[in-house]
Amino acid sequence: xxxxxxxxxxxxxxxxxxxxxxxxxxxxxxxxxxxxxxxxxxxxxxxxxxxxxxxxxxxxxxxxxxxxxxxxxxxxxxxxxxxxxxxxxxxxxxxxxxxxxxxxxxxxxxxxxxxxxxxxxxxxxxxxxxxxxxxxxxxxxxxxxxxxxxxxxxxxxxxx
Numbered sequence: 001x002x003x004x005x006x007x008x009x010x011x012x013x014x015x016x017x018x019x020x021x022x023x024x025x026x027x028x029x030x031x032x033x034x035x036x037x038x039x040x041x042x043x044x045x046x047x048x049x050x051x052x053x054x055x056x057x058x059x060x061x062x063x064x065x066x067x068x069x070x071x072x073x074x075x076x077x078x079x080x081x082x083x084x085x086x087x088x089x090x091x092x093x094x095x096x097x098x099x100x101x102x103x104x105x106x107x108x109x110x111x112x113x114x115x116x117x118x119x120x121x122x123x124x125x126x127x128x129x130x131x132x133x134x135x136x137x138x139x140x141x142x143x144x145x146x147x148x149x150x151x152x153x154x155x156x157x158x159x160x
Contacts, residue, residue: 007057011097018095025056026098032068033100037111040089040103046111047119051100063088065102082150084108108144113151115143 009022017024027033032050039046049067051059055075058066065086069076079085086104093100104111112119121140 007060008053017097023093024097025053025093025100026096027053028098032070033098035067035100035102037065037086037102037104040105044118045120046086046104046106046117056100059088059091059102065104078111079107082108082110082113082145084110084145086111110144113147115145115147116140117144 007023009016009024011017011024011026016022017026025033031052033052033056035049035051036045037047037049038044050070051066052068052075055066055068058075058077065078065088067076067078068074077085085107086102087107088102089105090103091100092103110117112121114121117140121138122136123139124136125134
């Protein structure tokens, strides 16, 4: 793997960051940069996660999505356990270079560890729709895979 300094430039000016051709990502105080991931064909939002310098570098070098799991506090190669690897079709960075957008093809068709295609499988009622309690509405009912069969009985810290 190439050193981060070979992949990422130093942020020297607003013009360089916003109008230049050098990748100079801005990580937050904890060393994270947010990443939005969508299906490359449909545009469907699959997940939002964070990357560290190492995760971003590995994604660039391997062409597969790498993130940082805040709940597990470790680098995370998406699909390494489940087989649902995200192949990067296109990577973009926003104008301030502080947010990444991945357009991916997902082996197996799912991105959510709960078994749904997208991590955004529930809808939140807003405004007048909140009449009657405003309970979450499932937009996906059918799971792509059985999480218990893939991950076993390991408790998921994000469910706590």
